[in-house]
Amino acid sequence: xxxxxxxxxxxxxxxxxxxxxxxxxxxxxxxxxxxxxxxxxxxxxxxxxxxxxxxxxxxxxxxxxxxxxxxxxxxxxxxxxxxxxxxxxxxxxxxxxxxxxxxxxxxxxxxx
Amino acid sequence: xxxxxxxxxxxxxxxxxxxxxxxxxxxxxxxxxxxxxxxxxxxxxxxxxxxxxxxxxxxxxxxxxxxxxxxxxxxxxxxxxxxxxxxxxxxxxxxxxxxxxxxxxxxxxx
Numbered sequence: 001x002x003x004x005x006x007x008x009x010x011x012x013x014x015x016x017x018x019x020x021x022x023x024x025x026x027x028x029x030x031x032x033x034x035x036x037x038x039x040x041x042x043x044x045x046x047x048x049x050x051x052x053x054x055x056x057x058x059x060x061x062x063x064x065x066x067x068x069x070x071x072x073x074x075x076x077x078x079x080x081x082x083x084x085x086x087x088x089x090x091x092x093x094x095x096x097x098x099x100x101x102x103x104x105x106x107x108x109x110x111x112x
Numbered sequence: 113x114x115x116x117x118x119x120x121x122x123x124x125x126x127x128x129x130x131x132x133x134x135x136x137x138x139x140x141x142x143x144x145x146x147x148x149x150x151x152x153x154x155x156x157x158x159x160x161x162x163x164x165x166x167x168x169x170x171x172x173x174x175x176x177x178x179x180x181x182x183x184x185x186x187x188x189x190x191x192x193x194x195x196x197x198x199x200x201x202x203x204x205x206x207x208x209x210x211x212x213x214x215x216x217x218x219x220x221x222x
Contacts, residue, residue: 033210042214043202056209091155098206100146103155 004104006092012110018080021107024073025094033101034067034077035091043091049075082111114139116205118213125193126221133188133216135203143205145186147177150200150215159201162186173197195220 005024013019025032033048047057052069060067064083069075079086089108093101117136125131137143144163148156160171167179177188186203198220203213 043212045210045212048210093156095210098144098208100158100161101156101204101210102158103148105155 004092004094004102006090006104006107008107009105010108010110012112013082014112015083016081017111018078019082019086019109019111021077021090021092021109023075023077023092023104025075025092026102027073029094029096029102031095031097031101032069032075033093033095034075035093036088037091037106038088046077079109082109084111087111114143114205114207114209114211116203116211116213118201118203118216120216121214122217122219124219124221127195128192131188131190131193131197131218133201133203133218135186135188135213137184137186137203137205137211139184139205139207141207142181143207145177145179146204146206147171147175147186147188148202148204148212149173150202152199156202159188193218193220195222 007022031050034046037043046059047067049069067077087110089106091106092104095101115138119134146161147159149159150156159175160169162169162179169177175190179186200215200217202215205211
């Protein structure tokens with residue numbers, strides 16, 4: 001298996017623009033997680049899905065952030081409009097129930 | 113409330129020295145336990161995991177961890193550290209939800 005795939009690996013955008021991050025989980029994994037990592041706040045869970053259904057989005061910072069999982073092999077995290085404080089590395093991870101999470105390589109987002 | 117604590121934010125060891133990274137958890141039942149490593153600019157990689165059975169777990173890269181129920185701990189150890197072990201280490205637990213610790217940054221000096 002290719003592991004968790006994220007795209008793009010790097011994204012530089014201007015404040016106010018829409019940003020879409022993409023994730024392809026490992027085939028067969030029921031759970032998908034979106035994390036954000038910064039120096040100041042460490043690793044934060046934003047939202048997670050089970051069988052394509054959002055279960056807990058309490059970590060989503062504000063309404064500017066939204067996540068979807070239209071099918072078992074694809075998820076997006078969208079920020080609209082983006083702000084400089086959204087600059088971070090965003091990780092996607094997937095897992096089987098009650099098992100370890102497998103992380104993607106991350107998307108480094110810079111908002112200028 | 114469930115939580116994971118890594119008391120040491122940063123540790124520095126000499127190459128060849130032994131290493132122990134601490135992890136304590138607070139959970140109603142015995143959770144599943146994990147250690148991850150994150151090298152600079154990389155994603156998180158699973159080092160080892162404990163679900164049940166033998167409380168001493170062997171992982172990749174020469175790491176091991178010991179589950180101690182009485183102390184609610186799952187400390188990571190390595191007998192001899194290599195310069196390439198310099199990274200961020202995360203402890204995590206799950207039963208129904210996944211919880212990560214805040215991480216311990218390891219610096220290895222020659």
